[in-house]
Amino acid sequence: MAQSLTAYLDLVKRTRPEEIVMISREIDPAYELTALVVKLEREGRRRPVVICERLKGSKFPVLTNLHASRSRLALAMSSAPQDMLRTYLRAMDRPIPPIVVKTGPCKDTIVTGDRIDLYELPQLLHHEGDAGAYITAAISFAKDPSGESWNCAYNRLMIKGKDTTSIHLTAGKHLWEFQKIAESRGEPLPVAFAIGVHPAIALGALAIGSIDEDERAIMGGLLGEPLELVRCETSDVLVPAHAEMIIEAEILPGARTPEGPFGEFTGYSLGEREREVVKVKAITHRTGAFFQDITVAHLDHMLLSTIPMEANLYRAVRAMVPSVKAVRVPGPFTCYVSIEQRLPGQAKNAIMAVLGADMYMKRVVVVDHDVDIFDDRQVTWALATRCQPDRDISIITNARGSDLDPSTKEDGYTAKWGVDATAKPSLAAYTPRHRVPPEVWERINLKDYGL
Ligand SMILES: Cc1cc2nc3c(=O)[nH]c(=O)nc-3n(C[C@H](O)[C@H](O)[C@H](O)COP(=O)(O)O)c2cc1C
Numbered sequence: 001m002a003q004s005l006t007a008y009l010d011l012v013k014r015t016r017p018e019e020i021v022m023i024s025r026e027i028d029p030a031y032e033l034t035a036l037v038v039k040l041e042r043e044g045r046r047r048p049v050v051i052c053e054r055l056k057g058s059k060f061p062v063l064t065n066l067h068a069s070r071s072r073l074a075l076a077m078s079s080a081p082q083d084m085l086r087t088y089l090r091a092m093d094r095p096i097p098p099i100v101v102k103t104g105p106c107k108d109t110i111v112t113g114d115r116i117d118l119y120e121l122p123q124l125l126h127h128e129g130d131a132g133a134y135i136t137a138a139i140s141f142a143k144d145p146s147g148e149s150w151n152c153a154y155n156r157l158m159i160k161g162k163d164t165t166s167i168h169l170t171a172g173k174h175l176w177e178f179q180k181i182a183e184s185r186g187e188p189l190p191v192a193f194a195i196g197v198h199p200a201i202a203l204g205a206l207a208i209g210s211i212d213e214d215e216r217a218i219m220g221g222l223l224g225e226p227l228e229l230v231r232c233e234t235s236d237v238l239v240p241a242h243a244e245m246i247i248e249a250e251i252l253p254g255a256r257t258p259e260g261p262f263g264e265f266t267g268y269s270l271g272e273r274e275r276e277v278v279k280v281k282a283i284t285h286r287t288g289a290f291f292q293d294i295t296v297a298h299l300d301h302m303l304l305s306t307i308p309m310e311a312n313l314y315r316a317v318r319a320m321v322p323s324v325k326a327v328r329v330p331g332p333f334t335c336y337v338s339i340e341q342r343l344p345g346q347a348k349n350a351i352m353a354v355l356g357a358d359m360y361m362k363r364v365v366v367v368d369h370d371v372d373i374f375d376d377r378q379v380t381w382a383l384a385t386r387c388q389p390d391r392d393i394s395i396i397t398n399a400r401g402s403d404l405d406p407s408t409k410e411d412g413y414t415a416k417w418g419v420d421a422t423a424k425p426s427l428a429a430y431t432p433r434h435r436v437p438p439e440v441w442e443r444i445n446l447k448d449y450g451l
C-alpha cells in the first residue's frame, strides 16, 4: 500500500536518495537529535530526513525531519512544489472518505494492560528547560461524543508515567471541544494517537476548517485513495492501518496535571500549566517500527503546518474577495494577503476573512497584487509607502487566539490587528512607481555591454 511511512521513504530513496541520512552511531535522547537537525540546517543548509538507528535506552529507531522540505511535502501529495496550495484545496473540495479494513501493519505487536510502558519509547528531550520527554509527532483521532463527526490533530504528549501522559489541547480547538463535551458528562474521551505516518496523512491532519469537516477524508483526497482504518483494540476509535505505531488511550474527565515547560512553535517556552491527563490503554506497532519525532518550532514543524493553513486562508479570502492573488503565513499568528482590489473596502473584507477563518491568526497585512508577499522586503515597502496607521489599522480587542502566545495576559485571550497596506483610493490612481521605460528595458541586453 502506498499510504505508509515506509512506502513514502522508499519513494524518497528511489527519487532523491541524498535526502535520507542514516545515523548508526548511538545517539543520546537528551537534546542530541534536535541539535543535529538544527545544525544540519544552519551550518550545512541541509534538510534531510534523519534516521537514527540506535537511540540510547530504546529499541525503536527514530525518524525525524521528514517534513522539513517543501518539495518533499509536494512529493507526498503527488504535486509540483508550486502547485501545493491548489493540490491541497482540491483535496479539501473533493475529500475521499476513509474505509475500514480488518487489520494492518500497525497491529503486528499489541501491548496492553500491565505490559504497557511508555518508558520503552524513545525519551526525547528537545530543548533546554523542557520538563521531560515529549512525543511530538502524535496525531490524535477521536469522535465527537455527542455526534458522528471525527477529528484529527497533532497534540503534544508529555510522558508522565508508564501509562500516563499529559496532553496540550488548545482551548477552543476541536479536540478540546470534544473533551469539554465528554467531561461535562463525567466521561472519559476515547482517543488514539498515530505516530509515524505518510506525510499526506500528516498534512491532512492539519486541515483547518469546520469541526464537521473530516480530516480523514482530506487525507484520502491527498493520498488519492481512501485512508485505510482499523479499529482499536480497546475502543471503537478508528486509526490508520499503516501507521508505524498507535497509542490507544482516554482523556480523563476532571483530571489535570502539571505540563511544561516545553519549547513551543512560537520560539518560546511558556512555562508550566495544568493540562488534561491521558491514560494509555494499549500500544500497538509494526514490526521494526520507526518512532517519529518532529523538531518543534523548526522547519519540520513549520513547513508542515503552513501549507494547510494557507490553503484554508486562501479559500476563506476568496469567498469574500474573488480577485485574491496569494496568501502566505510567514510566521506565528501572521498572514500576508495580496489582492487585486477592484472596489474600495475589499482589503478590509480580506482582513475579516482571515481573522474569521483561523483562530491562531492575529496580524493580517493586505497588499496590492503588484507586491510579492513571498518577499518580506516588498511587504515592508508597501507598509511604509501605502499605509497610514491611524487610518489603515483595525484593532479587534478581547478575541480568542493561541493559548501559547506569550504576549497575552491571559493565555490566548488576545487583541488582533489588520493592516490595509493597499494603495488608496486605488492602485491605478496612486502615485506611480518609477521604472525604466519599457522600450528601453526591452532593448537593453546585458551581453551587448560585455556584462
Ligand atoms: C508538530 C505539531 C505539534 C502540534 N502540537 C499541538 C498541541 O500540542 N496542541 C494543540 O492544540 N495543537 C497542536 N498543534 C496544532 C494543531 O494540530 C492544529 O491547530 C490542528 O489544526 C488542530 O485541529 P482542529 O482544527 O481539528 O482543532 C500542533 C501542530 C503540529 C504540526
Ligand SMILES: [Mn+2]
Binding pocket: 151, 152, 174, 209, 210, 211, 213, 215
Ligand atoms: Mn478539526
